[in-house]
Amino acid sequence: xxxxxxxxxxxxxxxxxxxxxxxxxxxxxxxxxxxxxxxxxxxxxxxxxxxxxxxxxxxxxxxxxxxxxxxxxxxxxxxxxxxxxxxxxxxxxxxxxxxxxxxxxxxxxxxxxxxxxxxxxxxxxxxxxxxxxxxxxxxxxxxxxxxxxxxxxxxxxxxxxxxxxxxxxxxxxxxxxxxxxxxxxxxxxxxxxxxxxxxxxxxxxxxxxxxxxxxxxxxxxxxxxxxxxxxxxxxxxxxxxxxxxxxxxxxxxxxxxxxxxxxxxxxxxxxxxxxxxxxxxxxxxxxxxxxxxxxxxxxxxxxxxxxxx
Amino acid sequence: xxxxxxxxxxxxxxxxxxxxxxxxxxxxxxxxxxxxxxxxxxxxxxxxxxxxxxxxxxxxxxxxxxxxxxxxxxxxxxxxxxxxxxxxxxxxxxxxxxxxxxxxxxxxxxxxxxxxxxxxxxxxxxxxxxxxxxxxxxxxxxxxxxxxxxxxxxxxxxxxxxxxxxxxxxxxxxxxxxxxxxxxxxxxxxxxxxxxxxxxxxxxxxxxxxxxxxxxxxxxxxxxxxxxxxxxxxxxxxxxxxxxxxxxxxxxxxxxxxxxxxxxxxxxxxxxxxxxxxxxxxxxxxxxxxxxxxxxxxxxxxxxxxxxx
Numbered sequence: 001x002x003x004x005x006x007x008x009x010x011x012x013x014x015x016x017x018x019x020x021x022x023x024x025x026x027x028x029x030x031x032x033x034x035x036x037x038x039x040x041x042x043x044x045x046x047x048x049x050x051x052x053x054x055x056x057x058x059x060x061x062x063x064x065x066x067x068x069x070x071x072x073x074x075x076x077x078x079x080x081x082x083x084x085x086x087x088x089x090x091x092x093x094x095x096x097x098x099x100x101x102x103x104x105x106x107x108x109x110x111x112x113x114x115x116x117x118x119x120x121x122x123x124x125x126x127x128x129x130x131x132x133x134x135x136x137x138x139x140x141x142x143x144x145x146x147x148x149x150x151x152x153x154x155x156x157x158x159x160x161x162x163x164x165x166x167x168x169x170x171x172x173x174x175x176x177x178x179x180x181x182x183x184x185x186x187x188x189x190x191x192x193x194x195x196x197x198x199x200x201x202x203x204x205x206x207x208x209x210x211x212x213x214x215x216x217x218x219x220x221x222x223x224x225x226x227x228x229x230x231x232x233x234x235x236x237x238x239x240x241x242x243x244x245x246x247x248x249x250x251x252x253x254x255x256x257x258x259x260x261x262x263x264x265x266x267x268x269x270x271x272x273x274x275x276x277x278x279x280x281x282x283x284x285x286x287x288x289x290x291x292x293x294x295x296x297x298x299x300x301x302x303x304x305x306x307x308x309x
Numbered sequence: 310x311x312x313x314x315x316x317x318x319x320x321x322x323x324x325x326x327x328x329x330x331x332x333x334x335x336x337x338x339x340x341x342x343x344x345x346x347x348x349x350x351x352x353x354x355x356x357x358x359x360x361x362x363x364x365x366x367x368x369x370x371x372x373x374x375x376x377x378x379x380x381x382x383x384x385x386x387x388x389x390x391x392x393x394x395x396x397x398x399x400x401x402x403x404x405x406x407x408x409x410x411x412x413x414x415x416x417x418x419x420x421x422x423x424x425x426x427x428x429x430x431x432x433x434x435x436x437x438x439x440x441x442x443x444x445x446x447x448x449x450x451x452x453x454x455x456x457x458x459x460x461x462x463x464x465x466x467x468x469x470x471x472x473x474x475x476x477x478x479x480x481x482x483x484x485x486x487x488x489x490x491x492x493x494x495x496x497x498x499x500x501x502x503x504x505x506x507x508x509x510x511x512x513x514x515x516x517x518x519x520x521x522x523x524x525x526x527x528x529x530x531x532x533x534x535x536x537x538x539x540x541x542x543x544x545x546x547x548x549x550x551x552x553x554x555x556x557x558x559x560x561x562x563x564x565x566x567x568x569x570x571x572x573x574x575x576x577x578x579x580x581x582x583x584x585x586x587x588x589x590x591x592x593x594x595x596x597x598x599x600x601x602x603x604x605x606x607x608x609x610x611x612x613x614x615x616x617x618x
Contacts, residue, residue, distance in 0.1 A: 048418030078389050080407035081414075088436040090415055098389035098407050105390075106399055109357030127397040 007033050009302075010191040014039040014054045014204020016071035016236050017228055018197035019061035020288045024298030025195065026062060026132050027291070035133040035187040039199070040117065041144035041174060041207030044157050046094050047085070049104040050111055053157065054204065055121055055136060056103055063128040068289075071236050074099045093162045118181055135183050137208045142176040144203050149245070156203060165238040169245045172202050180211035188217035193305050196225035198286065200239045201259045202246060215263070222265045224305050226297070227253035230270035230286055257281075266304055268297075280304070316342050318611075319500040323348040323363045323513020325380035325545050326537055327506035328370035329597045333607030334504065335371060335441050336600070344442040344496040348508070349426065350453035350483060350516030353466050355403050356394070358413040359420055362466065363513065364430055364445060365412055372437040377598075380545050383408045402471045427490055444492050446517045451485040453512050458554070465512060474547040478554045481511050489520035497526035502614050505534035507595065509548045510568045511555060524572070531574045533614050535606070536562035539579035539595055566590075575613055577606075589613070 009029055011022050013036055022036050042053045053072065060066045060074055067075040077097030086092035096104065103124060110120035116139040125134055146159040148167040159165060188194070194217075199205055209215050232251050234240045243251040247259065253269040257277060260267075268282045275281060282304045288294045318338055320331050322345055331345050351362045362381065369375045369383055376384040386406030395401035405413065412433060419429035425448040434443055455468040457476040468474060497503070503526075508514055518524050541560050543549045552560040556568065562578040566586060569576075577591045584590060591613045597603045 047414045048421050049414070078387070078407070080387050080389060081410045084408040084411045085414075088411060088415075090411060090436070098387075099393040101390045101410070102393045102397060102399060105356045105358070105394075106397075112357050127399070 006030065007192050008187070008190045009034050009193045009195060010187050011036045011195045011197055012039075012199075012205055012208050013037070013058060013197040014042075014199035015057055016061075017288075018054075018199035018204060019058040019066070020294050021195070021197045021226060021297060021301070022058055023061050023291070024288065024294030024296075025301070027295050028298040028302065031131070035135060035191075037135050037137050037184050037187065037208055039204045039207050040136045040138055041142050041203065042156050042160075043141070044143070044155055046091065046157075047096070047104075049108045050117075051094070051096075051104055051157075052107065052117070052121075052136070055124075055134060056100070058134060059103070059121075059125060059128055059130060062125075062130045062132065062134075065128070073097045094157065116181075118183055133183075133187075135181065135187060137181075137184060137214075138177075138179060138211060139181050140177050140179055142174060142178070142207055142211070144207055145173040145175060146203075147171040147173060160238065165241075169238075169242055172206070172246070174207055174210050178211050180214060184211075185213050185217070188214065188221065191217075191221050193302075194218055194221050194223040195301055196223065196260065196263075198226040198228040198235075200228060200234075200237055200242070201256055202239075202242055205260075209263075218263050222306055223263050224266040224268065224301060225257070225260055225264055226286055226301065227256055227267065227269045227273065229253050229256055230273060235287065265306070268301060268304060315339065316501050317496070317499045318343050318502045318504060319496050320345045320504045320506055321348075321508075321514055321517050322346070322367060322506040323351075323508035324366055325370075326597075327363070327508035327513060328367040328375070329603050330504070330506045330535060330606060330610070331367055332370050332600070333597065333603030333605075334610070336604050337607040337611065340440070344444060344500075346444050346446050346493050346496065346517055348513045348516050349445045349447055350451050350512065351465050351469075352450070353452070353464055355400065355466075356405070356413075358417045359426075360403070360405075360413055360466075361416065361426070361430075361445070364433075364443065365409070367443060368412070368430075368434060368437055368439060371434075371439045371441065371443075374437070382406045403466065425490075427492055442492075442496075444490065444496060446490075446493060446523075447486075447488060447520060448490050449486050449488055451483060451487070451516055451520070453516055454482040454484060455512075456480040456482060469547065474550075478547075478551055481515065481555070483516055483519050487520050489523060493520075494522050494526070497523065497530065500526075500530050502611075503527055503530050503532040504610055505532065505569065505572075507535040507537040507544075509537060509543075509546055509551070510565055511548075511551055514569075518572075527572050531615055532572050533575040533577065533610060534566070534569055534573055535595055535610065536565050536576065536578045536582065538562050538565055539582060544596065574615070577610060577613060 039054045117136045144156040149170045240251040249255045253273040254275040271283045274283045348363045426445045453465040458479045549560040558564045562582040563584040580592045583592045
């Protein structure tokens with residue numbers, strides 16, 4: 001159900017691919033039409049600070065601060081604090097830039113003062129000049145843990161960054177409580193269209209879907225997903241090896257679609273990746289790097305949906 | 310009372326002048342002989358971090374990291390995080406350097422994990438290669454507040470740094486609880502000599518003296534002070550104007566000595582600053598900048614004391 005007088009699109013997003021489609025949607029949709037629900041299952045404490053990798057990637061992408069050549073941090077950032085931490089024998093496996101640090105300091109400080117993560121995110125967006133609404137999927141901890149095939153359980157960033165995603169995965173566990181926020185549930189209830197961004201289904205989207213009320217909201221609303229797999233590979237991140245490890249199938253767009261069974265009203269894949277499905281499947285170029293690519297794909301997503309923004 | 314087989318000197322210290330004499334004593338005394346009790350009345354929270362200005366100044370001085378030209382931070386540090394904070398409209402009046410930040414992050418993180426400030430300081434000293442014992446005067450908050458002649462009450466760093474010590478002072482208040490630590494009380498009970506460093510008596514030394522058991526320990530132990538005022542001026546900081554504002558006398562070494570009435574067994578002043586006192590007063594060159602100056606004055610302090618390390 002739209003809010004009075006304006007269309008309403010909700011994007012569900014995690015890391016880099018998600019950030020880029022959100023950027024495209026942000027540029028194409030009228031002001032106020034887009035709200036983005038962001039995975040916080042990757043959140044963790046490091047150097048005593050609350051780090052929200054997916055929120056940061058999306059904020060920096062929307063603010064035009066993201067580097068071209070890596071999926072985290074701020075373009076041109078320096079690493080003097082990190083170098084000093086390393087020199088002193090402090091933990092230095094997670095790369096926090098000097099400018100980037102302001103985000104983590106401001107967020108941690110706001111949370112310590114009693115603000116919710118939702119409030120802290122709104123303030124960060126405002127200080128970065130971002131006008132669209134970024135909604136953390138939850139204000140409560142919902143940590144994603146990786147159970148390796150060796151039987152170890154690791155916090156997600158430890159597995160992804162510290163071990164460089166080198167350990168094969170047996171299962172993904174979601175800790176904490178399965179509560180979302182009133183903001184997320186309201187956004188979903190008002191949505192004309194939900195876009196599941198090309199993010200990792202297991203560690204970026206499932207944590208959002210695991211929250212009470214989210215899956216139900218999606219079944220009541222037109223939901224379109226964009227495949228994070230093209231030609232059997234992921235553009236970034238460990239998804240291509242996780243699919244066979246977790247569901248026993250080769251990595252493919254179809255395997256992702258099957259993971260979202262019962263939720264989709266349409267699916268968008270790379271040219272040549274099409275398959276038979278009980279809903280329309282659109283083949284196009286889903287590799288989005290430049291701003292032009294992002295805008296083009298965002299337009300195609302909206303044109304493909306029955307909903308017309 | 311010495312610890313078995315070795316002499317024991319305790320220094321009470323605050324900012325830059327104190328740090329330099331501690332550095333001299335540290336170089337002159339045998340290993341294990343010096344323990345320094347450091348003012349934590351200046352401690353405050355900034356960017357959500359626990360900042361301990363006096364502990365930091367002394368640590369950086371002992372580690373050989375202090376700049377020549379200013380009394381805080383690390384020589385050659387950069388300020389990229391600070392510049393970004395300013396750009397985003399975050400508080401930027403307190404200058405935290407990029408390398409310096411590691412200290413505040415590590416300390417805050419340790420405190421959040423339940424370590425005491427004493428433990429956190431030991432770990433920081435170790436990571437900076439400092440072997441001598443630096444003891445925070447307390448593990449509990451004991452905030453120094455400045456009551457201005459205009460009737461405002463300001464946290465000490467806000468008065469000193471934010472208003473640049475521009476507002477005349479009516480009174481100094483010490484908040485929190487007047488509890489020291491077992492480490493400090495043991496060090497004092499084992500001391501053969503206590504050296505009150507050339508630090509601001511009102512805001513660096515009084516907070517230490519205000520803690521239960523400290524003043525009593527000093528009256529039982531030989532106590533020598535070095536004047537923070539020479540030729541009517543302070544080398545650094547706001548002391549020269551605080552003396553007339555707080556005790557109604559011109560700034561002088563004698564006014565400082567009178568403030569310490571009942572505690573001193575000897576007092577060391579600049580040549581020409583001598584006065585009649587019920588204890589020996591040594592006139593020498595107390596202006597200490599270079600390492601050679603620091604070592605020379607430390608030797609003179611120890612030679613002047615009845616105690617012979």
